Amino acid sequence: MGSVLSIEKLTKTYDNGFAALKGVDLSIRRGEIFALLGPNGAGKTTLIGIVCGLVRLSSGKVVVDGVDIAENYRAARKKIGLVPQELSVNMFESVWESVSFSRGLFGKKADPAHVEKVLRDLSLWDKKDVNIRALSGGMKRRVLIAKALAHEPEILFLDEPTAGVDVELRRDMWEMVRHLRESGVTIILTTHYIEEAEDMADRIGVINRGEIILVEEKHALMRRLGQTRICVTLTEKMDHIPEGLFDRPLSLSPDGASLTFIRMGENDGKDDSLARLLKNLVARGIDFASVTSSQSSLEDIFIDLVGKSR
Amino acid sequence: MNLPAVRAIYFFELARSRRTLFQSIASPVLSTALYFIVFGSAIGSRMQPIDGVTYGAFIVPGLILLTVLTESISNASFGIYLPRFTGTIYEILSAPISAFEVILGFVGAAATKSVILGLIIFFTARLFVSFDLVHPLWALGFLVLISVAFALFGFILGLWADGFEKLQVIPLMVISPLTFLGGTFYSIDMLPPFWRNVALFNPIVYLVDGFRWAFYDIASVRPEISFGMTFAMLSVCVAIVAWAFKTGYRLRS
Ligand SMILES: Nc1ncnc2c1ncn2[C@@H]1O[C@H](COP(=O)(O)OP(=O)(O)OP(=O)(O)O)[C@@H](O)[C@H]1O
Ligand SMILES: [Mg+2]
Numbered sequence: 386m387g388s389v390l391s392i393e394k395l396t397k398t399y400d401n402g403f404a405a406l407k408g409v410d411l412s413i414r415r416g417e418i419f420a421l422l423g424p425n426g427a428g429k430t431t432l433i434g435i436v437c438g439l440v441r442l443s444s445g446k447v448v449v450d451g452v453d454i455a456e457n458y459r460a461a462r463k464k465i466g467l468v469p470q471e472l473s474v475n476m477f478e479s480v481w482e483s484v485s486f487s488r489g490l491f492g493k494k495a496d497p498a499h500v501e502k503v504l505r506d507l508s509l510w511d512k513k514d515v516n517i518r519a520l521s522g523g524m525k526r527r528v529l530i531a532k533a534l535a536h537e538p539e540i541l542f543l544d545e546p547t548a549g550v551d552v553e554l555r556r557d558m559w560e561m562v563r564h565l566r567e568s569g570v571t572i573i574l575t576t577h578y579i580e581e582a583e584d585m586a587d588r589i590g591v592i593n594r595g596e597i598i599l600v601e602e603k604h605a606l607m608r609r610l611g612q613t614r615i616c617v618t619l620t621e622k623m624d625h626i627p628e629g630l631f632d633r634p635l636s637l638s639p640d641g642a643s644l645t646f647i648r649m650g651e652n653d654g655k656d657d658s659l660a661r662l663l664k665n666l667v668a669r670g671i672d673f674a675s676v677t678s679s680q681s682s683l684e685d686i687f688i689d690l691v692g693k694s695r
Numbered sequence: 696m697n698l699p700a701v702r703a704i705y706f707f708e709l710a711r712s713r714r715t716l717f718q719s720i721a722s723p724v725l726s727t728a729l730y731f732i733v734f735g736s737a738i739g740s741r742m743q744p745i746d747g748v749t750y751g752a753f754i755v756p757g758l759i760l761l762t763v764l765t766e767s768i769s770n771a772s773f774g775i776y777l778p779r780f781t782g783t784i785y786e787i788l789s790a791p792i793s794a795f796e797v798i799l800g801f802v803g804a805a806a807t808k809s810v811i812l813g814l815i816i817f818f819t820a821r822l823f824v825s826f827d828l829v830h831p832l833w834a835l836g837f838l839v840l841i842s843v844a845f846a847l848f849g850f851i852l853g854l855w856a857d858g859f860e861k862l863q864v865i866p867l868m869v870i871s872p873l874t875f876l877g878g879t880f881y882s883i884d885m886l887p888p889f890w891r892n893v894a895l896f897n898p899i900v901y902l903v904d905g906f907r908w909a910f911y912d913i914a915s916v917r918p919e920i921s922f923g924m925t926f927a928m929l930s931v932c933v934a935i936v937a938w939a940f941k942t943g944y945r946l947r948s
Contacts, residue, residue, distance in 0.1 A: 399948060434948075437789040441947050459697070459791040467789050473782025477711060489703025490790040532786065 389415040389540060389571045390436065395445030397431050397595075405431040407595040409445070413540075418562065418572045420582035422687055423592035429575040430470055432592070433542050437467045450539065463491060466538030468529050470545045470575075474517045480504065481513040484531045491536035503531045506561060523554050530558070534565075541565060543574040547581060559585055579684040583607075589683070593691050603683075610689070612681040613648040615659055620672040627669060631662050700792045704800025705807075708774050712808050719808070720815060723762040727816045730758050731823040734880060745882050746913040752826035756834075756907040757879030759820070763813045763838065764845050764874055764899070768866050771805035771849030776856055779945070788947060794940030798850065805846035806839070813838050827911055833918075834909035840925050841902050847932035854936075854945050873899045878907075884915050898928055 390413040397406040405428045413419050423429050434440035436447055438458060447454045449461040475483045484500050504510045507527045512520065517528055526546065533541060543562070547555045562572055562585065576582055582589055583603070590600040601609070622641035635646045648656055659676070666673060712719045735751035742750035778784040787797060820826070828834060856862050877899030883891050894900050895916075905921025908914040914921070940946070 439785055439788050439947060441943055459793075462789060462791040465789070467785070469782075469785050471782050471785075473785060475783055476777065476781055477714060478707075482707075482710070486703050486707050487786060489699045490786060490792065492697040492699050492791055494699060 387415050388412040389450050391448045393446045396443045398443045405595050409597050411597055413573060416569055416571055417587040418566055418585050419588050420586035421575045421590045422582055424691055427592045428595040429592060430544055433544050437465055438462055464539040466533035466541045468533045468543045468546055472525050474525050474528060476518055479514050479516055480509055480528055483517055484535050487532040488535035493536045503534045507531050523550050526550055540571045545575055547576060547578060579687055583683040591690055610686045613678050615678045616643050616645045617673050618643045618675045620674050630665055697792050697796055701796045701800045705804045708804030723812055724819050727758055727819060735824055748911050751824035754880055755820045755826050756910050757903045759813050759816050760903055760906055761874050761879055762816055763809045763842055764870055765866050766812055767805055767809040767842050767845035768849035770808055771802055771846040772853035772862050774801045774805060775850055775853035776862055798936055802846040802850055806842040809842035810838055829912045830909040837906045837909055844929040844932055847936060851935050854939050873897050878903045882915055
């Protein structure tokens with residue numbers, strides 16, 4: 386798959402001297418959903434701002450679908466839609482006016498049918514004549530998405546689209562994102578809800594202090610860094626682990642009531658370590674009451690990664 | 696050229712004034728009517744004609760400009776400041792649109808509104824006094840050029856301002872005094888020689904004088920010079936705006 390966005394050695398130093406990006410290399414594949422994760426102030430919005438034309442880059446190169454943004458910003462920007470992190474909406478205009486305005490701004494002929502479709506997809510149709518100021522925060526967020534989609538972009542940036550958005554709207558939104566992807570749109574999103582990235586993304590990038598510290602296929606990442614913690618609760622407490630019970634590190638809880646071990650990698654159903662442990666327990670006549678397992682989430686991996694790079 | 700974008704900005708801006716149609720038209724018309732009643736009819740009836748033009752007629756061009764200048768500035772400055780303030784400017788910055796096109800949209804809309812307002816005041820004045828219009832095309836030319844120049848100035852103000860107060864302070868503290876001193880209500884030839892020379896440093900003198908020349912064919916400064924000055928002001932504003940966009944001044948961090 387070709388890359389639809391490629392960023393090379395990108396740096397940004399703000400006027401106050403703060404280095405927000407320190408040599409970022411990133412390549413986004415056509416048609417994927419890419420989740421960019423990182424703690425507050427990591428540089429996510431700055432990175433998106435540079436690609437979209439809101440922030441001037443200090444050095445480096447950004448190529449959008451074969452077009453260098455420095456050489457032909459028009460061609461590059463036409464392909465991009467942006468839903469900004471801040472809820473910036475027009476003060477005096479209706480939803481319809483605002484969304485139609487966006488379409489015109491990106492050089493597209495007026496197309497009421499398309500605008501109507503976008504508004505309907507986002508359940509905004511019945512609000513089309515409402516003054517945006519009078520909408521709730523979640524509704525304003527939808528308007529921003531509608532504005533970003535008004536010109537049929539090929540690449541959509543969603544900068545924390547789900548901040549302050551209720552469960553239902555989040556579900557709708559992700560539904561829509563999936564639809565967009567099916568229609569060939571590349572989606573780059575940032576979020577602080579890591580379960581969302583885990584659900585939605587094809588690939589994950591982690592940025593911290595202006596540096597990309599990891600870019601990986603989500604499943605590969607979970608396999609590589611994911612862990613499953615398996616805990617066997619015993620019917621009778623033991624005071625020490627019998628010699629040769631298990632070929633892996635095993636730990637006994639302080640009260641002696643349960644045994645725990647950690648299995649690395651994503652759960653793929655091929656690892657028989659639990660079975661071996663249980664057989665050994667049965668062979669030694671040790672009874673157990675229950676077995677529980679818990680998988681580490683992307684969130685744990687993320688916290689671990691960012692913690693290490695501190 | 697991204698014409699749909701220019702059109703979008705232009706009509707978006709005009710629509711904003713349409714929503715406040717009453718304030719946008721009623722208040723300048725009312726204040727102009729007041730000037731005509733007080734200066735034109737009441738005081739004017741006791742004044743000598745100036746260069747053969749009655750006082751009521753003499754002040755018409757200046758009064759039109761008084762409104763056109765303040766309205767051009769306030770419309771264009773508000774037009775660009777508001778999206779900066781609300782953050783919706785992100786959309787314009789991320790759009791495939793050049794600085795020239797952005798300016799065409801914003802300044803075009805503000806200037807259009809001023810020209811319309813100028814014409815409305817022109818016809819309102821007709822209700823109070825009778826006056827000539829010797830060079831109608833030149834008058835229109837001055838009106839358009841001045842509207843554009845001051846809309847550009849307003850655009851610069853809107854880029855520079857970091858609060859709503861600044862948007863109001865400049866027209867109030869700088870433009871209004873200069874307009875009053877710029878020969879709106881008198882001919883600078885009435886001033887003593889020293890102050891007449893000082894007045895020539897006020898750029899608005901040339902605008903008012905040139906515009907009045909188009910009405911009555913009388914002038915204190917040569918009309919070519921007035922026209923040249925108007926054009927020079929326009930060029931300076933264009934240069935500043937071009938520089939602002941090139942450097943991303945107050946727009947792109
Ligand atoms: N205009 C600016 N001038 C100076 N510093 C800035 C500016 N904008 C952002 N920064 C700084 O750059 C860093 C990166 O900011 P950015 O908004 O890109 O972070 P982020 O990853 O989007 O964070 P968040 O998750 O909070 O949205 C921050 O430390 C921020 O304070
Ligand atoms: Mg951010």
